[in-house]
Each structure stands twice: as structure tokens, then as C-alpha cells.
Amino acid sequence: MIPHLKEKRIIDSDLLIHLFDQFNQGILIVDLEGRIVSANAMFANLTGYSLSELIGLPFHELQIHKEQIVDCRMPGEKKTKWQGEVQMDRKNGEQRTLWLEIFPVRKNGRVTQFVYLYAQPQTMAYQDSLTRLPNRRCIHDYLNTALATAHDQRQIFAVLYVDLDRFKMVNDTLGHASGDQLLKEAAQRLKSCLRERDMVSRMGGDEFLVLLLDIKGQQEAEEVAKRILASLTNPFFLQDQEVYITASIGISLYPYDGDDRETLITGADAAMYRAKRQGRNLYEWSKPELQAGSFERLILENSLRKAIDQEQLLLHYQPQLDLKSNQILSMEALLRWQHPDLGLIPPGEFIPLAEETGLIQSIGEWVIYSACTQNKAWQNQGLPPVRVAINLSATHLLQKNLPEVVAKILQTTELEPQWLELEITESAIMQDKQTAIQVLDQLKQMGVHLSIDDFGTGYSSLSYLKELPINTLKIDQSFMRDIQENENSRAVTYAIISLAHHLDLSVVAEGVETEQQLDQMREKNCDAIQGFWLSRPVPPEQAEQWMTYTLERGCLE
Template identity: 40%
Template sequence: MNKLLLKRFFLIIIFALCFILNIRIYVNADVVNTDISMNSSKKVLVLHSYSENFKWINNISKGINSVLDNDSEKIDLSYVYMDMKKVKDKSYIDALYNLHKIKYNDIKFDAIICSDNDALNYIIKYGDDLFPNTPIVFCGVNNFDKSLLNGHKNYTGIVETIDIESTIKGIFKLQPNVKNIILVCDSTATGKLNEERAKTITKILKSSANFYFCTDTNIKNLQNILSNLGNNTAILHIGQLKNSDGTFINYEKVGSLLWKNINATNYICWDFPLGQGLLGGKVINSFEQGKIAAEITLRVLNGEKIDTIPIVKEIPSTYTFDFNELAKFKINKKNIPADSIIINKPFSFYEKYKDFVLTMISIISVLLIFIIILAVNINRRRLSEKKLIENYSELSAVYEELTATEEELRAQYDELQQGGEFLRIIEERYKLALEGSNDAIWEWDIEKNKFFASDKWKNIAGYGFNEDGSLKDILENLLSHEDKEPFVNSLLSHLDGTTPFYKCEFKTRDKHGNERWLYIRGKALRNKDGRAFKMAGSISNITLRKIVEEKNKYLAYYDSLTSLPNRTLLMDKLNEALKAASKNSEKGAVFFIDLDNFKRVNDTLGHDYGDKLLQALAIAINNIVETNTTVYRMGGDEFSILMRDADYREDIIKTCNNIIDICKKPFKIDGKQIFSSVSIGVSLYPDDGIDSSLLLKNADTAMYKAKDLGKNRYEFFDKNMFDEVLKKTKIEKGLRDALENNELELYYQPQIDCKTTKIQGIEALLRWKSNDFGFVSPADFIPIAEETSLIIPIGEWIFKTACTQGKEWLDKGYNLGVIAVNVSTVQLQHIDFLNTVKNALEESKLPPELLEIEITESVLMQYLDYNIDILNKLRQLGINVALDDFGTGYSSLSYLRVLPINNLKIDKSFIDSIHSNCKNESVVYGIIELAHKMNLNVVAEGVEWQEQFDILRSMNCERVQGYLFSKPIPADKIEDLNALMTSDNN
């Protein structure tokens, strides 16, 4: 029987092993049936846009070779590298054309593979001449537009579309705390297309982070930008960096340079630079680009018509990351997107030998199953044997039971001997429990009315109990008057059986008079009748816990930075006030206060200065309010005030003026003077509402109205404000689309030389003709652009457009002087302002001395030291700086001496009455004389009458500007005006 079982067992094992091995062989079989039928050698030309040393190109070549080199005797591959990263001007392309014309004059290619945009553009332009009727397969082409192939046949290929959006979202997933993302771009054809796509994507994602574009930048500039942005900054490379000499840095080298010089995560959208210090991203596989292009070429060589092969527009990209970079920046593995590829990962035995491990596990599992089956059979036999043994054991048990009875009697005797020792041990344990516990242990003999407490009570209270005293006497000394009733009620509830345990919290004082919070618990012992005859328990010192609870309660209702009540407490108090107002016909006011330009304090001086400014303002406001008024901090730079019993509007106005007066003097913080102002909105109850949220919303609306009217003022809520808010919202929405819809335009107003009456300067002025609203006044949309920071992209467009127009006039031979551009404080404080100006000059090639920056006194005085530093850097570049609207702001000679300016522009308000008001004439004459002594040129604005011009010319004013000569006009009208004025002078 046993031999038969063993024989069956081994036959089953052999059958299972053979079955598993057959499955593994079937799964791992790689059936390839590729039949390339070519009767003769085929010639294929591979035209690369860049150098063979460029790893992207190298990988594409490897992909091509993996398909076409399998039968090298039948396919003759030729490679040409255009090297367009280094040079791409017209003369170079013409030279390439002439070379290819000679070199391939007698060679007929069966197909041409071209990689990247430059090679495709070259073939589109010259292919019909150089390689007529030759099928063209392209790959690695960015932002492909089908219109490129209009009029061209025999073209197909693979589009290279880098997944910028998925890479940015991958950054957010890997680094949830990232605040800033720098996008590195270049000016190559591919780079410009990638930059345009990136800007479109970042507009959608701008609420998640701040995006900064750096085109044709170098490591040093990147370091400067990164130092200004600080931590929580990532860098996405969608173009190449440059060396200090202006040449591009190869992607293969950029990783090691960034690793040495840039302490930030660096992301990429291509696979070939990985492993060199770049973290990774949603990357395109260059090898796959070449491989697919070669497979398409093979189909063409096998006779398939190229016109029937569709263009491959999407190749799946994959998240790929460098394990070393993930470890360097401590990226949480949970944040890595699913199905990501990790390179440079340490060796894993399981992953490398996965098939082998799974095979062995399968074999072992089968063996275990059969072992279990065998063990079950063996166990059945053992059970039968066990029953026989049990019958024998039952007989033996009778004898053993008799023996055990004798031993049990002897054991009971020994136990009685040990009883005394056990009682002694229990007493020692009780003593240790009393001494080792932090709580005081107490006992109350109810029948004898005696109370006992352990020595730990002295540690808590500093004194002991009189052991002969009754519980009533002890409670008289221990409890305060307000705690006696809940203490006794809780005790009686337990004694009568209502509660299973006794517990109570109460206050007392220790030996030194310090307040202590105690927590007493206990349980009664009862007789057979259920009557309590004894109680015992513990007393804990919970003073620290109560202090923490009070602190948490304080933090829930008070602001930790300013110690003012917070929004939560305001809502509670406002609801109480509204109930009282409804009941007693009371009136009140809700103030909403916002600190103007607070963000710039944080951006320029740091958050420490911002916090201290908020603390100083909170103290100052709290010191001037009346007893019926409470100041609250809402969060950020926003405060609120609740004024109860506000029967007189004059009291509310007085409070607003007092708050505004606080900000008229600068705040002195750590040796720095910080100028600020506040905008205040006021809503009244019950006039403006009886709902707390509505009152706050109305006050907030009034506050924004105060900001729109120039800030540093107060406004009472009016229902008409909702219409203004709606109008402002519509303008803001329209303004966001104005650049893309080409609705913005620059008008130009000439500045006339007083001596020659020729144009010697032009001011660029922004105009907006909306598709929805028609012509929108600059007074309406420019403040909104500044408030929403839309002035940053709009200002960049203004600089580029104005500089390009200036260069165009210069190339035509017009000597029109400087192009003047107005700059707001938002632009001046922006981190990339200098680069914006530099880029505009570099792209347009306008000489710096022909650009003039105009800045008003009010803008300049905000963060004076910082602004002077920026202006000095502009002057170092050769750019002119003019002080605009002089006389309407601070007009202080003390700062005028140190400002790095060339020109002074006198405000129109002084010019209006210069010909009819002697005082104004004297003031203007004094300003001109002062400017000349400081080597400054003077421009007078708003000249509308000949008499005004004659007076200014007699005062030796250099230039004038106004409707006397021309209103702001489009660029094409300037040339006509210049021709007219030149002919008049002649």
C-alpha cells in the first residue's frame, strides 16, 4: 500500500513539473516573423538637424540602426549632420545646399529620414531640387503644423510632442510644497515653439505656482534668479542653457553643471540627458522616435505607398526619474507617479530574475500541496494508533488519580505554610503602589466618618489631613464656595448607586496660596444590602492640563502674531451684537481694513519685516479706538473693527481718519523706515444688513472701492458698488484675453525740441480696443492691470513692441530720439524686471541709449532704496531714466540729488496756466533752472497753446509734449508727422 502511494506521488510531481515548464516556455516565446523582401540594395539618407555628438541625435540613429542595420547588405545607410545648434544663418544653409547639390547630384536615394525641425524645414525648401520624388520620413519634429507640407507630397513621419503639462503636474506631485517653477528656454526654432506651448500651459496652472521664463540664459543668471526665489523652487528645462560666451551647452554636460552649481530639482522632457544630474519628467524616448521612423521607411522600401501611411502624432511618453536625484532631494516614494521608470536604481535580485523566482515559487507551491496531501494521509494513520494508546491510558489514569489525591493533600498543607509569607508580600506591594504612584491614594470609612490620604497628598498641596477629622471638615478647608455643590452632588449620586464611579474636577489652593486644579476619582464598597460602607480612590494634580486647555482656547479665538481677537471671535461677537441690536434698536459699524502694498514689503524686505509691520499696526490701531470698539485680525494683511452703539456717523469717520493718520508717518522697524497706507471699507447695521457674513462682505466691497479710488482712504458701503465690482470683474476678465486677441496697441506722442521744433523723443502710450467693450480708457484698465499683476506680461509686451518700433524707425533713417516707456511700481518691484528690459533690447537690437524709462515720484518713493538700486542698474546699461509728473508728489530736493535720472518731466498742472498765472510761471522757471544746475534736461507735458510753448522756449526748456503739436497717434502716423514737421522747418 505504501509503495503504491509513493509511486503515484512521484508520477504526479513529474507531470506537474512538465506542465509548468511548458507554460513558462510558451509565455516566454518570442515569435518574430519579419520578412523583408528586397531584390537589390536600397539607399537611405539620414539627415540630422544637429551634431552627431548630441545624444538625442545619437539615440535616434541607434533606433534607426536597430531596424535598418539588421540586413546591412541590402540597405545602404548614409548620415548627414547639419549641426544647426552651433550655426544656422542663411549663408550656412546656402553653403549646405551647394555642397549637397554637388555631392548627391548623381545619387538616387530610395528614402530620406530627417530628424527635428531644422532638417525638415531644409528638406521642404530644397528637397524637390536636391532629391526629387524621394519619399521623406521625418521624426522628432516639434509643434508640427500640417500646413508645412502644403504643396509637398511623399511626406510622412512622427511628431515630437514633449509633454510639458504632465511634467509640471509631475513636479507638483513629487514636490507638493513647490511655489516657484523656472522654465529654461532657448531661441532655436524648436525652443521657441516649446516656449509658446509652455506659456499657454502655465496660464492654466498659474494658481498652483509662480512661473518664470528664462530664454537663452546661463548658469550664473539661473543662480541669481534661484537665490531671489529661495527654497521650494524647481527648474524645468525645455530648452538649452548657454555658456558665458553665448554658445549652447550640450544636454549631456548641462546635468553635471547643474548638479555642481544649482541646489534645486531639475526636470527635463527628453530621456537622453538623464543620469547626468537631472531628476527626470514625462520624457520622450529618442530611440523610439528613430525606431518608428525606420519601421515606416522599411514599409516604404517594401513597396507601400507613403501617401497611405498616416503621420504618427503621438508617441506615449513615460515618467522617468533618476534614483540618485530622488534620493538627493529626499522625494517621498509615495509621490512618484504610478508606472514610472526609475534609472540608476540599486540592483534587485527579484526584479532581475523575476521569471526564475516565479517559476521556483510555482514548483515549490505544487510540492507543498502534495506534501500536505501526504501529511493528511499519515495523520489519519496516527489517529488510529492514538485511539489504541488512549484506551491504555485510561486504565493507567485510575492508578495515577489515586496517587495524585495523596499528593494534593500534601500540597494543601504546604500552601497553608506559605500563606503567611504571601500576606507579607501583599503588604509590601501595597506600600510600593502608594509610594510609586504620582497620585494621592485616599480612603474614607463611611461608617466611622474617617478620611485617610497617602503622603503624596503633601506633595500636591503642601500640607496633610487631620486623620481624626471628618469629611465635612476636610471639604470646608479644601473646596471653594462654587465647587462645593457639584462636588457633593457627584458624591451623593455615586453613594446612592446612580453612577458606577465617582469623579469630579475642582479648584483649591496649596500651602503657598497657589491655585491648583485637582481630579478626584473613587469607588464605594457595598454590603449585601447594597449600602456603601467604605470608599477608596485617587487624587490627581491636573493643573498643567488645565493650563494647556486654556491656552488652546485662547489660540482658537486670538491671533498668535498680534494677540488680537481673530475672525472666529469676530463672528461670535458680531452675531451677539446683531441680536442685541434687533432687541434694543442699537446701531453699529463693521470696518474692513487692508494694508496697501503689503505683499511688496514681504517680497522686498522679507516676511520678518512684514510680521513686525503687522504687529506695529495692530498696536497703533488698538491704542486709538474707543471702549465700545474692538479690533480683530482677519488674516494676512487684513483687519476688522466692530463698533457697537455707533449712533453718530461722525464717530465712525473720526475713527477712520485716526487709522489713516497712523500711516502718514513711516513705521520704524529694525532701523528701516517702511511707508504704508490703509484702505478702509465700512458697512453699517442694520442699514446695510442684519447678517454677519453679509455685513463683512459689504465692508470688504467698500474697502476695494477705496483702493480703486487711490488707496489710503475710507469708503462707506453703497449698493451701487456691486455694479462697479461687476464692471471691474468684466474688465479684468477681458484684459486677461486682450494680449492673445491682439486688442492692445501702442500709440505714440512726440516730444518736440524747443530750438529746432523737430521730433526729439516719443512717448509710448498703451491703448485697448476691446472686442466686447470697445475703446476702454487707460484710467479704467491700467489700475486693474497693476492690482492683478497683469501689468507684468502687458509691460513685457509694451517693451518689446516699443523697442521693435524704435529700431524699425532707426533702420529707415528717422532720427526721432528716445522711445519713452512708463513703468509702474508693480513692474519695478518684479523679480524679472531687469531681464524683461534687457530681452526687449537684445531681441530688437535697439541701442540702449534710445530707450527711456519714465517713473513717477509716488512710485519711486515706495521702497526708495530698492528702486534707486534698480534705476542705477538701468543707467549702467546705458538706458535713460526720466522722473515723470514732477511737482505733484513729494518734490523733495534731498532725494532729487541722489536719483540716477537724466530727465525731469514737469506735470501738466503747472503748464496749464503758465501763460496766465505769474506764480505758476515763476515755479516752472525755478524748476527748469534747478534741473539745469543738476545737469538734467527738462520736458514740459501738456503744452496746448502757442503762448505756453513760447514761454517755455524762452526759459531754455529742452523739450515739450502736448496737443499743440500732436495727440497720441498710431505708429504709421508718426512717420507722416515727422515728414511734415521736417518740411516746415526747411
């Protein structure tokens, strides 16, 4: 990178070129008329012209194939640095790709010359090799320039931190080649949402940074964020499959959310993570007063990485009641985290963090192993055999070796497959229906019981439901909350029960908390219920008491 050129001191062009001869990059100095004032030896080597041929040559005769290059003959008061990839014709007609950066040189606040800095892309440390976007180093330098310009000219600009949601799932299920293809296409969609003077760069992985220069205010930044989210809603075609992704975006605004590079980027990054925690496919604004929470999140993430080894994770169990036999049908295993300092942390606070960091994979396998071990221990005590139900995340469901993982755990714990139930959500299935069906088919053939959890809140399409090798539908508890007052909730609940029975599926109503709700489910021939009316999630010892009671009485009274 060349040194910053100060307004108050203009270096003699020949002296400057002599200095630039020490750089392994091509350098031009062009005047306001568009003529080359000076050039260094490296630029002459890149173009095939001699230095004497270059001096005085109109710049446009070099045949630079890039319409968006700053027109150096235009008034330069508002010009800032420009950079991008260009095609140049050498003297012998050979065309080559170069990376170009343009710097206006000012004297007394007015542009007097332009410095053109060329490098071959493979030797340029400012470009991401996969997406061909500017990289982290480039955007950092560009942001420094934007800060100086915005300060001098009292401009507002925005920094958008964009992270693709569930990108790891694409790599894990379709392979890294498909992941790379998605990143390249996503990069182009991001670029299409911006103006010519804006910049998008790849920060690494599936993260991008967008810089919106000289905007009017918050509304303009929000409009761009909405365009970006909308641009990603169309499917990506990877290996002849439709793949849908979304993005989470954090926005910080100069000078309101910070006046230095790190503060603006950190604020946008923290806002992006809030968007993820609130459901993804959203944008959030930087809130400097909440950035202390970013440190707390880092501490929580580090603690979560140690939670399994330090035996801080535990399972509580909530029973399901068979309404025909009045016996315990299944025990759903629900994850809890007993933090040594923060106490019992509910899953809603750490499961999203586990998904973002990739820890959900190892945590999920621990849950399956622990629940199967516990169930086998209950059976060895002579308790009535019941299924143990486990929720699978989309990451697990779309992992093609999931059946092998489950089979190994069942073999290790010596639990028969029919006593394991795996619950998946509609939304997880629809992320990649073809892979999901393949995985579920293999699990079903093993003898594992399969359920659709939270049914009625997602896609609820008959066209896909009849294709799935499942045993049970679990009606989402949101319908049960107001089933007595809300006619629509009753209608949907009764329709789901009827639909399931016509498809030879059993039905479990979640969230049953009152005697009246229980009676309604019995009246409509619902197969089983789960909820606080029966029991809250309890530790293994209390779950054991439920099964002991059933063994002694034969059924629940």
C-alpha cells in the same frame, strides 16, 4: 463652537456638561457669584484640578491673567460674547496660554450663568497664526452674535474693511519676512485704535475687518477710521529701513447698510475699493445702490487677465519736440485697452485695477517689450532714431530684478539702450528711496535714459534730486494749464527749468496746448515740449508719419 443658548430654555448644567464632554475643549459654567457650577473633563485636564476640586471653587482662584475678562458678577443685561487669549496657572504652577470665549446664558432676558469655553491656541480654529488676531471664521461668528444683540437691543454697530495700500510692494522688495513683520505691527496699531469691546480680525493677506459695537452713529465710526489712518502714517522699520504705508477703509453701518453679515461685509469691501480708486489713504461709506458696480468690477478684472493673451492691449504714442532742433526727440508710449464689448478703455479706469490685482507686473513688461519692438521696427524702416519713453509704476521701479528684465528685453528686440527712456514719478521713488536709487543706477549704467515724470507735484526736494542718476525732468502739465494767468505757476515752472539746467538735466514741459505756451517755453530755454499743440497720442501708424515727415523735411516747420 458651542450651540447658541436660547433665552427660553435653560438646559440642566450636569446634562450640558455631559454633552460638552463630547467636545475637545474645556468647558466651565459659572454662576453670578463667580463660583464654578460645573466643568467638563477636558477643562480638568487643562488645569490639573480634579472635577471635585473645581465644583464650587471661586473662578478667580484659577489665576486667569487677563484684566479685560468680563466680570461675571456684574449685571449681565448688556453682556455679549467675549473672547480672547488668556494666561492660566495650572494647579502645579505651570502657566499656559489658552483661548477663552465667554457666553452669557439668559432666562427671561436676564443673565443667569456664564459658559466659559477654553481651547489651546494651536488647536483653536479661530485665531490667525501670524498676527494672533481673531481670524475670518472667528469674526464671522462674532458678527452673527453682534447682529442678534443689536437687533434685540436696537443698537447700531459698524463694520470697517481695512486694506493696506501697496503691501505687495513690501513683499516684493524686502521679502516675505519683512511683510510678516509689517502685518504684525499693523495689527497692533489697529488694536490700539479700538475700545475694549470692539474687535479687529485678519481676513487674510493684508486685509483686516474691524467691528465697532454699540456706537451712536456715523460720526463715531468715522472717528475710528481717521484714527486708523493716522496710526499707519508713522514709518515701519523693516530691515533697518523706514517703510511708509497707508490704508484704504470701507465702512458699512448696521442696520442702515444691511441687516445680515454678508451684506455688511460686502458693502464695506466695495467701499474700500472705491477708496483705493480715489487715491488711497481714505475711507468710504458703503453705498448699497453701487454694489452692482462690484459685479462689473469683477467682470472687468476677469477680462483684464485675458487682455494680453487675446491681444486687446495696444500702445499709442505722443511725440516730444526738441525746441532747439525742431526735431522729434522721443515718442512716449501710452497704454490703451481695446475691450471687445466696452470699446477703448482709458488707462485711468484699469491701471488702478491692475495694480490692486498684481497684473501690473506682467502688463508693464508687455509694454516695455512692445514699445522696444515697435521702435526697432521704425529704425529698420530707415526712420530717424528717437527714444521711446515708458512710464514705470512704483511696483516696477522697486522690483530689484528690473534691470535684468529690461536687459533681456533689449537683447531680445535688438534695441540699443540709448533709445529706451523710462519715466518714474517722485512719489514712486520716495516709497523706498534706497532701492529706487540702486535700480536706477543699474539702468543708467546700461545706457537707458531716465526721466522724472510729473515733476513739481510730489516731494520736489533738492536733497534727493541731486542723488538720483537721472537725465530729464518733465514739468507736470498742471503748471502749464494756467501759466499765462497764474503767477505762481509761472514762477514754479521757470524755477524748475533753472534748477534742472544747474543740475545738468534737460527739461520737458508737458501739457503744451497753445502757441503762447510754446513761446513762453522757448523764451525760458526749456529743452522740449509735449502736448496737444504738437499732437495727441496716436496709433503707431500716425506716429510713423511724424517721423517720416521729419526725415523728409529735416525738421518740423
